Amino acid sequence: MKEDIRTIPINDIFMEKKGCPFCTMEKMLEKIQVDYIIGDAMMEPNTRIETNKKGFCHRHFSMMQQSGKKLPNALIMESHLQEIIDALPKGKKPDKKFLAKIKELTHSCYVCDRIESNMNHLIQIVFTEWKKGNDLQNLYKDQDFICLEHYGKVLENASGKLKGKDLTDFYETTTNLFKNYLLELKEDTTYFCSMFDYRNQGKDWGKSINVIERNIEFLTKEKP
Numbered sequence: 001m002k003e004d005i006r007t008i009p010i011n012d013i014f015m016e017k018k019g020c021p022f023c024t025m026e027k028m029l030e031k032i033q034v035d036y037i038i039g040d041a042m043m044e045p046n047t048r049i050e051t052n053k054k055g056f057c058h059r060h061f062s063m064m065q066q067s068g069k070k071l072p073n074a075l076i077m078e079s080h081l082q083e084i085i086d087a088l089p090k091g092k093k094p095d096k097k098f099l100a101k102i103k104e105l106t107h108s109c110y111v112c113d114r115i116e117s118n119m120n121h122l123i124q125i126v127f128t129e130w131k132k133g134n135d136l137q138n139l140y141k142d143q144d145f146i147c148l149e150h151y152g153k154v155l156e157n158a159s160g161k162l163k164g165k166d167l168t169d170f171y172e173t174t175t176n177l178f179k180n181y182l183l184e185l186k187e188d189t190t191y192f193c194s195m196f197d198y199r200n201q202g203k204d205w206g207k208s209i210n211v212i213e214r215n216i217e218f219l220t221k222e223k224p
């Protein structure tokens with residue numbers, strides 16, 4: 001069975017209210033995908049053909065390894081290595097075709113690609129739910145924030161999918177979640193910096209205390 005994302009309850013993700021909801025979505029997809037690849041995918045020759053061709057990024061190979069499933073990992077690696085061996089050039093000069101293949105292999109990841117396409121699918125579901133009205137709209141408005149990358153990604157897709165008032169409402173809500181947090185973060189960061197002034201010694205750090213971690217979370221989502 002292919003990994004099934006249809007069962008992911010969109011509203012539950014927005015109910016969680018822990019950081020950027022789209023980051024939560026992506027982490028969930030990542031876990032499903034890694035579990036699938038060292039689990040059910042072992043029975044799917046078509047998936048293996050694709051993983052042989054694309055390989056995995058360091059992050060996802062590491063996650064697969066951390067699963068502790070040694071034989072599935074080794075079998076995937078064995079056929080992946082064979083794919084590279086089969087492409088080895090025979091000539092005495094650097095082979096452009098082979099070098100291009102290496103470039104492709106080192107810049108592609110089966111798991112990253114699946115996350116990307118499933119993420120696009122889930123964002124479409126968010127728009128569909130948004131159009132239905134209250135339930136999701138209320139949950140959406142209550143989020144902590146939308147991170148920089150997902151603000152861009154979500155709005156890029158919104159224009160094609162939402163129209164009229166749906167689009168302006170969605171744009172306004174998403175922008176508020178993004179902008180308010182951006183301004184708050186800037187203020188907390190400035191406060192944090194000011195705490196290094198000797199005149200402020202002994203003052204309360206307040207919510208600026210973890211501002212560096214929060215900046216990283218907002219500016220760069222954990223790269224899948």
Ligand SMILES: [Zn+2]
Binds near residue numbers: 020
């Ligand atoms: Zn995000």
Ligand SMILES: [Zn+2]
Binds near residue numbers: 113
């Ligand atoms: Zn990856």
